[in-house]
Amino acid sequence: MGVEGIGARVVRKEDKRFITGKGRYTDDHKVAGMMHAAFVRSPHAHAKIKGINKSAAEAMSGVEAVLDGKQLTGDAIGNIICGWMVHSKDGSPMNMGAWSALATETVRYVGDAVCIVIAETLEEAKAAAEAVEVNYDVLDAVVKATDALKDGAPQLHPEAKNNLIFDWEIGEEEATDAAFNKAAKVVELDIRNNRLVPNPMEPRAALVQYDTAEDHLTLHTTSQNPHVARLVLSAFYNVAPEHKLRVIAPDVGGGFGAKIYIYPEEIACLWAAKRLGVSAIKWTADRTEAFLTDAHGRDHVSKAKMAFDKDNKIIGFKIETVANLGAYMSLFSSATPTYLYATLLSGQYNIPTIHANVKTVYTNTVPVDAYRGAGRPEATFLVERMMTKAARELGEDPAELRRKNFIRSFPHQTPVIMNYDTGDFDASLDAAMEAADYKGFAKRRDEAESRGKKRGIGMSCYIEACGIAPSAAVGSLGAGVGLWESAEVRVNPVGTVEILTGSHSHGQGHETTFAQLVSDRFGLPGENVQIVHGDTDKVQFGMGTYGSRSGAVGMSAIVKALDKVEAKAKKIAAHLLEAAEGDIEIKDGEVLVKGTDKKLAWHEVCLGAYTGHNLPEGMEPGLKEGAFYDPANFTFPAGCYICEVEIDPDTGTTEIVQFVAADDFGQIINPMIVEGQVHGGVAQGIGQAMMENAVYDDEGQLISASYMDYQMPRAGDLPSFQVSHQTTPCTTNPLGIKGCGEAGAIGSPPAVINAITDAIGTERFVMPATPHRVWQAINGGEGHDIAGAT
């Protein structure tokens, strides 16, 4: 592998700028003549706009303009789209309501944008925004998805009767019902997956520059996928044609899904700059705005039942889920609770038949979309809570019940679309049990009991799907885009290399990991490799980074382009060295003829490609190749997490005393970076299980809209993690990579809750496991409202 090749723990190239304060995030950019934007937002969850009085605001010092939704739609700015068409089980298309970047007649959640104010300074813009008088006719609001479906509930969109967006199903209902009819035992589970706020530490921001002479816009923005942003802004929102719009995602401070989407603020700033002829406008969210407007995650309520035969083998699984999509359909909101969720309900297990029904619902809350894991955490929480509850009811050890039902033959076709190419579920379970000293738990429980503490252990054997996926397949399921990735490898005449990638790094360390592919291939030092990303003027196109796709899809595209570069370099070298092409080898920065002492330095071959003085007959000069890679299948990272907790029954305080992660990510390029992804993902999963909760009151006010009220995991809440890897390489991409970005957040919540329920001896328990709730559960308070927003 070499010191900087595949498998090496290479220290990150990008770190120097971040540790010295030289990172350049969107808000760090300033340009001459830059004006500032602030938004007038609805203070009501549901209301009609009766009138807007802008005159006081417009007269204030420094104010350039106050623009509203009627002006926006009057300029033919398109409504915000959902990029994935899902059909109800009766074949009808989803019932999508209109979403204008600035509300025109109705506001549907607290924070819904009504006006954009442009002023010379940020203070002036904010002061003017407060001076805009919006006259509202307040309507009743509904915040819980299950309430929104009830007769008489407030109606959000005329297109969606009873607030139902679609009523979708997957699997065979009749076959599943038949399985339940012959079951020896049926285990039932009511479950809620709590609503979360992604909370990347850098708030969203946009800096628009408008060149009036060229009629050209440049947008610096906090995006995980700048090319997709440009496409959507051009094709659907009409802010500018693609060749007149450059989108740059510079250093981006975390994403976790929340920065996939194209939000009203970017649209409004672009439109305003062009309409007003203003050379530059900047908007940066404050944290409360982030809570109020970033797409939230999860928010499912499910009822599930699992059928077992007399040998405790699963024979059927049935699930009904209601998913809250908030006030409008965000970009991938329809795919998250369907194709990214229900397709994973087979977990690691042989299940002959599954049926899942998913209803998606409008409510007067922030739009809900993909957040780290996106559907797979919801599926895993359901399956893995069910397996542990079943083990307890069937009198089996949770590990043994899982083992009894593991899939061991691959490829494996599940009843819910997915075809698992490879895996070794016993290996990760064994590794986790060994690392956690599972056998020694009883002794530790006794010891804790002697100190008056309740100790519990819980596991979760997750599988998820990454690297989404063959473009034709996702297209047939309703996706509006292909989900391939592109790469270009530019070898310079002096032998240094630039990789242009459509993936985008916002913490994942691409500048290091991607360079390792070049080091591995050509034996070049990482410092001779530059990764270029995040700029639509530099990289032709790309789908960006989400769904743990940069490794499995992004790096596969780089490998394909490197293959072409290597082939051409070998042809040139064979010609120069008068050898057969098949005898040429590239190693340690040299190009050799195998078995001889004939060789050229790498840069001599590169220079030869560019001088063109002595190339093979008919060969074009230069050494630059591009590739598009369209995956053949999803990839399937899997693993086992074991959590051990100790609870103080007097206070309900839970301490995680041990957390073990055993993951199979296939081939790993940089173990240091992969471990970091697991640490961060597990922390977010523990956050979901024990702390985080987006809480709306009945009027639709988000009462957890700051770090004072929404509990982010802090260092003192978490243990150090024990992480290991078991490897079965993915069979469908050239590097054998499965992906590692989301597994931690997917696998950990059920492990935590299985441990807590083990310690306190009750199953009816709703995340997050705050001390108050744990204390209530210990003291017999079982009446938690599963559908509850709190």
Add this chain to the structure above:
Amino acid sequence: MSKVNITVNGKATSATVEDRLLLVDYLREGRNLTGTHVGCDTSQCGACLVMVDGKAVKACTMLAVQADGTEVQTIEGIATDGNLHPMQEAFRENHGLQCGFCTPGMIMTGIDMVNRHGTDLDEKTIREDLEGNICRCTGYHNIVKSIAAGAKAMAN
């Protein structure tokens, strides 16, 4: 409006500022020192942490006029003669950062911990003393390792 004289990273600076101007905005907008970040509005996240007369201060919680006459050190000012501060180096060596947004505040907090507790820091102390800093990427595992290693390196 008030005139302030603040020494920033060893350099005398002065400006006439609005009384309501926060120190973090003085640094970011006035001095173009954008390594100090704003991650929340409620003094919770610690991304804006700087040293004021050698003590850790959240720059979103202090007015520029309150910093009049003080010496302020930011993330841009801790490397000396082109050499990284040992705490900076430790974050790089131990993969103590991912997106980098909270990192300046984390590094400054690490240095402050050494100032207060010395160079031999155990995990419990580090985790407790990180109470005022939020990271969403790393799960803190490698930040804890980085600060312990950085503290040790500062002893030498």
